[in-house]
Amino acid sequence: MSTQPPGRGPKVRAAVLAATLAELGDGGYAALTIENVARRAGVHKTTVYRRWPDRERLVADVLGEHITTDFPIPDTGRLADDLLALAQAFVAWVTSPPGRMIFTAIYSDAARFAEIDAVRRDLFEYGPRRAQQVVVRAVERGELPAGTDPVAVIRTLIAPIYFQLTVVSEPVDERTAEQAAGIALAAARAGVFQL
Structure with a gap:
């Protein structure tokens, strides 16, 4: 006891x-x-x-x-607004002190350890899986073509933010979120992510 x-x-x-x-x-x-x-x-x-x-x-x-901290999943009734809200939430998280520390750690020499590499993979799998419902709802409303891959749309939303942070090491802000949302929306509407 x-x-x-x-x-x-x-x-x-x-x-x-x-x-x-x-x-x-x-x-x-x-x-x-x-x-x-x-x-x-x-x-x-x-x-x-x-x-x-x-x-x-x-x-x-x-x-x-810290990675599994839930972002609110928006449901505005309009995909453009939902994608922008998701991009803004991601930018806010990665620019917060914990978010900055987490990104630094998962891209440091620590990533050579299986446990930390698994956390990094979870970051880019958990978020898109959880947020895919905004795309599913948009397909149901007729905003996107049937058969649109929701995870691909969310990954495309995150990709420009991630690229700017980790590849070119530039700060991200509201404009970054707006651009990312615009890219994901345009590609999804064009049918790029149809299965």
């Missing part, structure tokens, strides 16, 4: 995950140590090691938790 006070486990976990995210923000993955995370979280390093045997699993847990 555990003598751990109620709520201590979740509080410690939250403190360690927050400290890990802060450490990633301060020094990146290369500088992250369990000792520094423990110090920042106000716990002993053995507390951290008990739950996370290495920093790869700790970082994967942090990234996984």
Whole structure:
């Protein structure tokens, strides 16, 4: 029987995950140590090691938790507005402090570890699967051709934002979101994504 006070486990976990995210923000993955995370979280390093045997699993847990943060899925009744809202939400997330830290971590040397590579794949699979309903509804309303692949539309929406962030390392903003939504909408209306 555990003598751990109620709520201590979740509080410690939250403190360690927050400290890990802060450490990633301060020094990146290369500088992250369990000792520094423990110090920042106000716990002993053995507390951290008990739950996370290495920093790869700790970082994967942090990234996984933040990536699955749900964006609201819009339902405005008009695909153009829904795509713009999704693009704006993605831009807001990737420009937030946690979003910036997560992108830095999943594209750092940490990505060579299977756990962190899996988190990166989840980022680009989970979001489009969850958001595909905006495209499904648009097809049902007759805004898009029957047989339009909804995941392809959402991936196309995210692609210009992702490219600007990771390939050319330029900031993203409201204009980026508008352009991404316009590209995805035009391609979808043209039947590019019909199966």
